[in-house]
Amino acid sequence: MSITVLYFAAIRERLGQDRRELELPASATIAEVWTQSTGEPWNGQALAAINQEYAKAGDRVADGDEVAFFPPVTGG
């Protein structure tokens, strides 16, 4: 399946990229998306979202999903 992965703020800066398209086996989890897309082990430090809703490490993604990784938020 094919998904889009977005990175924001300090994570975006550290990885040196803000977006990539990724091919993955069906029913991969958020943690697997992180590892596949960054080459780093999942350490649970990043917040994650699937299709603009917060998601947990074990949540599974589907074909066409937009997955995002970012640090704790600091708006307002």
Place this chain on the structure above:
Amino acid sequence: MSITVLYFAAIRERLGQDRRELELPASATIAEVWTQSTGEPWNGQALAAINQEYAKAGDRVADGDEVAFFPPVTGG
């Protein structure tokens, strides 16, 4: 001694006056000011102030004071 007495809102309407000057024996209390100025017994229903600060029934007034009687407040 000589004081000024003010009445507000429903109390002013019921008494048919908003202000009067009053001669009183020295060290009269708020309750005595009420009775002297209205001819009614003090029933504790009115709020009272001496020189624009809240006062209790037993508080004593001094020459030149401004005493006020009014119902519970409903501003804001």
Place this chain on the structure above:
Amino acid sequence: MSVHLQESALDPWEWVQRHQAEHTAIQGKFGATSVFVGTMRDFNQGQQVEAMTLEHYPAMTQKQLETICDEARQQWGVLELLVVHRYGAIKPNDPIVLVAVWSGHREQAFKACRYVIDALKTRAPFWKQEQTSDGRHWVEQEG
């Protein structure tokens, strides 16, 4: 710290904007502004209200509101405070009271603003008289 009583119509947002612009010393220092506006509704306790008259005790109102603002400032260390209250003839949808608080952080701003409006409602000598189809009557104090 300012307390104003006025008989004419009250534009709360213009007041807040002007007060903030005039207090240049707090610019860059405040991170939070909490504003409360109380507005006349066109019904109360199930009855249509056509108009209202707000009686007050001018000297005492001014003193009480200044005391309340002082208490709020001391308790929460707010940077600046503005209270504007109308009196006289009021129409439905007219703003009646404005409380605005500027502080470093939101906790102080919210608490001080709430404190001022709650204290005002129990201590500031104002009395509302409503005009309904039944005639005029004095409003009872809220529980």
Place this chain on the structure above:
Amino acid sequence: MSVHLQESALDPWEWVQRHQAEHTAIQGKFGATSVFVGTMRDFNQGQQVEAMTLEHYPAMTQKQLETICDEARQQWGVLELLVVHRYGAIKPNDPIVLVAVWSGHREQAFKACRYVIDALKTRAPFWKQEQTSDGRHWVEQEG
């Protein structure tokens, strides 16, 4: 109920005034308006801050803020709600966020307004990067 994200300068008082004027259906119905404005300070954790950049995740920010507003409306039965948040380059003393709530009574207005700003700070995907004399750094989340 409106949520707006904008890059240009934000005049919170003009927003509140216009929003209220446009929502004629609530006129005469609301007795309480609670407004919160968060403004950029010129110092943070003891350091002078020269400028700030606010990064965000546009689609998710919009969705999260709408969800938060819905929660507040359902929990307190407020009549109308407005949230405006800036992103991009921000200067000290610039307003960053506006939350405005209109309701029948002040309890609902204060609680809903506080709920929205608190939830926004923990859930809406914004990230502040400050520029100080030491260079640029990402702001840490508040305790």
